[in-house]
Each structure stands twice: as C-alpha cells, then as structure tokens.
Amino acid sequence: SSELTQPPSVSVSPGQTARIPCSGDGLPKQYVYWYQHKPGRAPVSLIYKDSERPSGIPDRFSGSSAGTTATLTITGVQAEDEAVYYCQAAYSNGSPWLFGGGTKVTVL
C-alpha cells in the first residue's frame, strides 16, 4: 500500500493521554516520523525513527511502532498541544515519501 492512514480527529481532556495511530502496509520496513503543525506556523519535528525524540521536545511526546501501525502518544496533554499531527514515512531509497492525512487533536 502507498498510503498512511490516521484518524481525522482525537479529543482529549487536559492531563489525559492522547494516542494517535498511523497505519500503513509498508511500515514494518520503514521508519516513522511525527510532526506537529499549528495554524500559521511551521511544522515542528516531534519524533524521528519511530521513537527518538529530538532535543528540546518535551518528554510527554513519545513514539512507538509495531507491525503495520505506529503510534504517537502524548502523556499529560496540555492546552498548547492542540494542533494537527502528521505521521510520515519513506522507502529506504528516499522515494516516495508518504504523509498521513493528519490528526487534529482537540483539548477539551
């Protein structure tokens, strides 16, 4: 499959845990990257290579991957985490890149 599938939306109360799945047939052979995108701003890279977190990213953001599904977990959601989250993967030769459709996280 050449698609990455995400749920369009997730709602969560402050302090609770949000889990965003990303599924794709190719994921067992691909690393997954996660990005946060807020309106009017550049995206922010949250997770690389399935589960690694760049410096400066809060540890409430974590990633995992098993089989054909990768998951971004936000533990202890804060109001500022309201954004659209995208998963992304690429084949080992660098082409093509795939983006999930994005998941809008709403903090209730």
Added chain:
Amino acid sequence: QVRLVQSGDEVKKPGASVKVSCEASGYSFIMNGIVWVRQAPGQGLQWIGWIGPYNGRTRYAEDFQGRATMTADTSTNTVHMELTSLTSEDTATYYCSRGGGDPPLGVDHWGQGTLVTVSS
C-alpha cells in the same frame, strides 16, 4: 543553531513559474539534504521532493515530475525550488526542511514557509 530562511511570499498568474529559495545556516550545508513540502489551504502536508547538496542528487514526487526543479548553491548555502506551469491548485504554503540521513527519510528543522498564490 540550525536556521532555514525562505524567500518572501509570491503572487503568480496561471501558467507562470515561481522560484522559492531556502538559505541554510548553523550547520554544514553539504551534509544534509533539503526536503520541500507544501500545504494547500485546508489540506494536509504533501511531499514535493528533495535534493542532496553534497552531490546535487534529486528525487521528486510523481505529481511534480517534470514541473519541479531543485538546485543547490554551495557558495551561498541556498537551495532553490522552481515550479513551472502553475495552476490555482498550486496555491499553497511551501516549506523547506533539513533532511536526516542519505537519502533523507525524515526532517528535523523547518523553514518559516513561503505562501505562493496563483490567481488570474
């Protein structure tokens, strides 16, 4: 620190071309690829392609083959992305980003974005 600074917003007519630039600083320019991604209004992120400044190697998404051209100027640490035969569907914010790995499989830093509006 790593910085990617893009050129200013553009307004173009259908059929025209646009060239967006991305000046990199704060790291060794030739060591990382530059990836271009766009977001049309109300849509998600869409991969356009990438270039490896170290060797000029490029890869383009199928949707942009023959219409997008990426070049790197190692004397100014700048990557240019030209898109030709513009239509209203190319109206979008275009982002450059720094790739990790060879070839780049993800990105870690992003430019501020360049809004390209295609309108008659």
